[in-house]
Amino acid sequence: MKIVSSSRFTGERAWQALDIADFEGTSVRLHWTDQPYKWHINDGQEVFAVMQGRVEMFYRVAGEEKSVMLEVGDIFYASVGTEHVAHPRGEARVLVVEKAGSV
Template sequence: MQFLDAAEHTGTHPWAALDLAEIPDATVRLHWTDAPYRWHVNDGDEAFVVLDGAVDMHYKHGGEVMVERLTPGRICIAEAGDEHVAHPVGAARILVVEQRGSV
């Protein structure tokens, strides 16, 4: 798993991009939720950006469950095979970019 702060991204020139993940045949979804999802593993990479609210991202690292608090502008990149589950803190809106057909 990778966690980034969008506000920290700068470039050497205007429109400098940071490639986060390559996702063939991707979907881009705006989710609203006030309840946890379920533990799952995506078939491909997933970019998860909290736009409003806060989300505790639970993930497994070396067999141990870790938690990272995501707030607006904080980005989570879940790579294929990363087991994770999102727990919103109240209501949240989340932008998710993932491979079409992922769970």
């Protein structure tokens, strides 16, 4: 059993992660960040849930760039092949569920 207080987790660098679980090749990690990530495509599906803060998620559909502002409790699902990048607006904590070892 494990209890995690996401609001207390702070990284020493952007996108630092606290590993919560790893099962059948799927990782569940809590990330702290105050900086954008990089454009990427995951090796599989990704679920990105904002626990604290605000994150603008940019993504491409048929080559066209779009974005959505994610608030606390919002979830972004990236299907296989979805190119995306997260830009926090200030500090943010996000829960990411994805294939273990993914970008």
